[in-house]
Amino acid sequence: MPDTLLEVHQLKKVYETASGPVEAIGDISFDMRQGELVCIVGPSGCGKTTLLKCIAGLLKPTAGTIRLADRPVTGPPESMALVFQEYGRSLYPWLTVRGNVELPLRHQKMDAAQRSRLVDDALEAVGLEHAGRSYPWQLSGGMQQRVAIARAVAYHPEVLIMDEPFAAVDAQTRADLEDLVRALHIERGMSILFVTHDIDESVYLGERVIVLSTSPTWVQDDIAIDLAPERDQITTRALPRFTELRTHVYEQIQRAKRGEAVRPQA
Amino acid sequence: MSTPADTMKSGPRGRSRGTRTVIAVLYAVAVPVVLIVAWLIWAGVSPQIFFPSPIAIAEAFVNTWLGPSLTNDVIPSLARLGVAIVLAITIGIAAGTVIGLTPWLRELLEPVLEFFRAIPPPVLIPVFTLLMGITTSMKLAVIVAGAFWPVLLNTIDGVRSTDSVMTETAQSFRLTRAERLRYLVLPSAAPRIMTGVRQTLSIALIMMVISEMFNTSSGLGYRIVYFQRNYLIAEMWSGIVLLGLVGVFLAAVFTFVERRVLRWYHGIKETERA
Amino acid sequence: MSTPVSTPVTTARRRRAARKAILGLLGVLGFLATWQLIPMMGIIDERFLPSATTTLARLGELVLDLEFWRNVRRTLTYWALGLAIAVVLATALGTIVGLVPFLRRATHTSVEFLRPIPSVALIPLVILIFGIRTPAALVIIVYASFWQLFIQVLYGVGDVDAVARDTAKSFRLPRSHRLRYLILPTALPYFMTGVRLAAAVALILAVTAEMTIGVPGLGNVINLARNAGDSPTLYAVVVVTGLLGLVINLVFRAVERRVLGWHQSVRGEVAL
Numbered sequence: 051m052p053d054t055l056l057e058v059h060q061l062k063k064v065y066e067t068a069s070g071p072v073e074a075i076g077d078i079s080f081d082m083r084q085g086e087l088v089c090i091v092g093p094s095g096c097g098k099t100t101l102l103k104c105i106a107g108l109l110k111p112t113a114g115t116i117r118l119a120d121r122p123v124t125g126p127p128e129s130m131a132l133v134f135q136e137y138g139r140s141l142y143p144w145l146t147v148r149g150n151v152e153l154p155l156r157h158q159k160m161d162a163a164q165r166s167r168l169v170d171d172a173l174e175a176v177g178l179e180h181a182g183r184s185y186p187w188q189l190s191g192g193m194q195q196r197v198a199i200a201r202a203v204a205y206h207p208e209v210l211i212m213d214e215p216f217a218a219v220d221a222q223t224r225a226d227l228e229d230l231v232r233a234l235h236i237e238r239g240m241s242i243l244f245v246t247h248d249i250d251e252s253v254y255l256g257e258r259v260i261v262l263s264t265s266p267t268w269v270q271d272d273i274a275i276d277l278a279p280e281r282d283q284i285t286t287r288a289l290p291r292f293t294e295l296r297t298h299v300y301e302q303i304q305r306a307k308r309g310e311a312v313r314p315q316a
Numbered sequence: 317m318s319t320p321a322d323t324m325k326s327g328p329r330g331r332s333r334g335t336r337t338v339i340a341v342l343y344a345v346a347v348p349v350v351l352i353v354a355w356l357i358w359a360g361v362s363p364q365i366f367f368p369s370p371i372a373i374a375e376a377f378v379n380t381w382l383g384p385s386l387t388n389d390v391i392p393s394l395a396r397l398g399v400a401i402v403l404a405i406t407i408g409i410a411a412g413t414v415i416g417l418t419p420w421l422r423e424l425l426e427p428v429l430e431f432f433r434a435i436p437p438p439v440l441i442p443v444f445t446l447l448m449g450i451t452t453s454m455k456l457a458v459i460v461a462g463a464f465w466p467v468l469l470n471t472i473d474g475v476r477s478t479d480s481v482m483t484e485t486a487q488s489f490r491l492t493r494a495e496r497l498r499y500l501v502l503p504s505a506a507p508r509i510m511t512g513v514r515q516t517l518s519i520a521l522i523m524m525v526i527s528e529m530f531n532t533s534s535g536l537g538y539r540i541v542y543f544q545r546n547y548l549i550a551e552m553w554s555g556i557v558l559l560g561l562v563g564v565f566l567a568a569v570f571t572f573v574e575r576r577v578l579r580w581y582h583g584i585k586e587t588e589r590a
Numbered sequence: 591m592s593t594p595v596s597t598p599v600t601t602a603r604r605r606r607a608a609r610k611a612i613l614g615l616l617g618v619l620g621f622l623a624t625w626q627l628i629p630m631m632g633i634i635d636e637r638f639l640p641s642a643t644t645t646l647a648r649l650g651e652l653v654l655d656l657e658f659w660r661n662v663r664r665t666l667t668y669w670a671l672g673l674a675i676a677v678v679l680a681t682a683l684g685t686i687v688g689l690v691p692f693l694r695r696a697t698h699t700s701v702e703f704l705r706p707i708p709s710v711a712l713i714p715l716v717i718l719i720f721g722i723r724t725p726a727a728l729v730i731i732v733y734a735s736f737w738q739l740f741i742q743v744l745y746g747v748g749d750v751d752a753v754a755r756d757t758a759k760s761f762r763l764p765r766s767h768r769l770r771y772l773i774l775p776t777a778l779p780y781f782m783t784g785v786r787l788a789a790a791v792a793l794i795l796a797v798t799a800e801m802t803i804g805v806p807g808l809g810n811v812i813n814l815a816r817n818a819g820d821s822p823t824l825y826a827v828v829v830v831t832g833l834l835g836l837v838i839n840l841v842f843r844a845v846e847r848r849v850l851g852w853h854q855s856v857r858g859e860v861a862l
Contacts, residue, residue, distance in 0.1 A: 436796075
């Protein structure tokens with residue numbers, strides 16, 4: 051089994067917008083290993099969503115390659131699941147919670163019982179086993195995002211990609227959801243690529259934090275987070291090491307914003 | 317149209333459930349009952365030629381429509397109407413989905429469709445009589461041709477405005493074409509489609525009546541005009557009542573189906589209001 | 591190219607608009623060609639379906655005929671009168687019934703029963719009462735278009751946002767101000783939609799009334815042409831009614847867009 055799960059190599063994306071070409075991504079390269087939880091942070095408007103859409107095969111990069119499990123990504127890959135920031139628009143309001151989780155499994159070759167087991171298991175993993183028959187819009191924002199996560203879990207992807215998933219939920223719910231992501235990673239060994247603009251969140255969640263520069267974007271820093279795998283909202287965040295890492299990421303982003311960082315020559 | 321606000325208002329007054337039901341029923345029937353009683357009294361006090369008493373109309377209704385006319389006029393008319401409605405909705409949704417999902421086709425057809433939609437449907441009746449003669453299939457075709465536009469155009473609009481994040485979700489989970497149609501495109505267009513269906517129903521009924529008013533010798537529309545020309549006033553009124561009942565029935569069926577199909581949509585609306 | 595920033599915007603937009611216009615034109619030409627070819631190739635007899643050129647030629651003759659324009663004016667007069675009466679009635683009644691909860695509840699069933707009655711069912715009745723004269727046509731037109739707007743106004747005045755209403759109450763806005771600054775703006779989009787629907791329905795019923803009651807106008811011309819076997823005129827007038835409908839739709843849609851410029855949630859095609 052190859053150690054490298056996801057490989058982004060010299061990715062470049064130029065938009066042909068109405069007001070001329072805009073270089074959203076300059077040159078991004080990074081690797082992600084099997085079973086890793088990698089966070090990507092960057093100043094707002096640095097092309098995080100563009101990067102994710104390229105990785106997810108929803109956007110065609112202008113140059114560069116993306117390989118997932120040694121296969122080049124040209125369209126949405128089979129073994130990848132996405133959790134969007136806009137949970138309200140990503141869940142289908144005409145389907146129940148169960149229906150939403152089950153939807154991507156419908157065309158996979160498995161019998162109804164097996165599918166039902168996968169759905170039950172995923173709903174249990176996110177703590178929504180009682181809400182299967184509800185509709186998404188009957189749930190709170192945090193619970194809706196749990197449904198979206200359950201849908202991704204049930205899909206059994208090789209890599210789970212999350213695009214600022216908790217940007218629109220309140221702080222307390224957010225803490226719970228962060229712990230849910232940690233639990234999925236630890237207990238189920240899921241490989242997760244987590245994009246956020248929140249520095250604390252990236253340090254708390256990640257094993258690695260990739261700091262992006264402002265647009266046209268490149269990788270400004272790649273920091274290993276050497277905190278213990280068992281994390282806790284109170285004690286972990288109170289650790290001196292947490293503060294150090296947080297400060298480091300913060301400084302990097304400030305530098306990026308001021309445009310002081312120098313683009314590494316490839 | 318019973319809004320949640322109505323029920324909330326009567327809630328805190330502390331009345332029992334039974335009392336509230338009685339009040340609701342009173343509200344529902346009071347005005348119609350008052351109107352009919354007023355009409356009865358009026359007809360008794362000063363009989364009008366053109367406004368016979370409700371009792372006379374009721375008698376005429378039973379005598380006219382529950383006799384041989386039921387099989388000669390009523391059932392054939394309603395059968396045509398039913399078949400035409402099903403055809404109009406099916407054609408409208410099928411063609412609308414194809415056109416709505418194919419940008420070049422949509423742009424190609426848009427001006428032509430805009431024009432056809434704008435033709436007042438009843439003028440199609442002389443055209444179709446000319447083209448097809450006065451046959452059952454012509455009566456059917458003319459209802460369909462006049463009535464399917466609202467469903468078609470609303471489906472086109474609904475299908476093309478599928479939410480972008482929802483579409484990306486479907487792409488990223490690699491839903492098949494059929495699945496996207498079944499679970500994404502059609503449900504998300506359903507509110508628009510139902511708006512179209514409502515208009516289609518009323519146009520279909522109009523078309524059925526008018527298409528039978530001329531050059532025919534049977535059908536609901538024919539009967540009513542016949543009664544009018546022969547000054548059978550109560551019978552004519554009973555025909556108007558029957559058409560009204562058909563309209564109310566169609567509206568009731570529509571409301572029932574719409575409540576089911578768009579349960580999620582109304583649910584969201586109510587959640588947003590709260 | 592003195593403005594390098596705005597030029598690409600306009601070119602891109604212009605290109606899309608041009609593509610749309612060209613495709614649309616192709617569609618119209620394709621339609622006309624099909625119409626021309628079907629009778630020419632004998633698929634349908636020229637007596638029943640005159641070719642596009644024959645029909646348009648007849649249309650050209652009609653346009654030079656004063657009587658044709660009188661008929662257009664008659665149809666539009668019925669339309670405008672009927673629509674105006676319906677708008678006044680529906681706005682007044684809709685506002686009152688919508689704002690008074692008692693009336694709203696008491697009239698609910700009556701409205702639900704009266705609204706679905708097809709107004710063409712009343713044609714024999716109005717012929718009896720008014721004869722073949724203008725009021726007969728007007729009743730039919732008003733009845734049909736009234737409900738379109740009435741329902742919208744009813745929804746509109748009832749749709750005031752709960753928070754906005756509480757805000758108005760907490761600032762103790764007087765009744766007239768609430769009507770002016772809260773209810774009116776909320777109901778306006780519904781009103782505009784209702785007027786647009788009512789305008790379309792009024793034209794349908796104006797032509798229908800002319801066809802079925804026999805009052806003069808374009809609908810009556812269609813009947814006469816049909817009875818005389820004059821199919822080019824029949825088709826030409828059908829085209830004219832379509833064009834009238836098209837103009838009415840476009841005008842009312844443009845007015846709606848102008849009035850509700852602040853309100854439209856226009857989501858363009860997603861530019862990825």
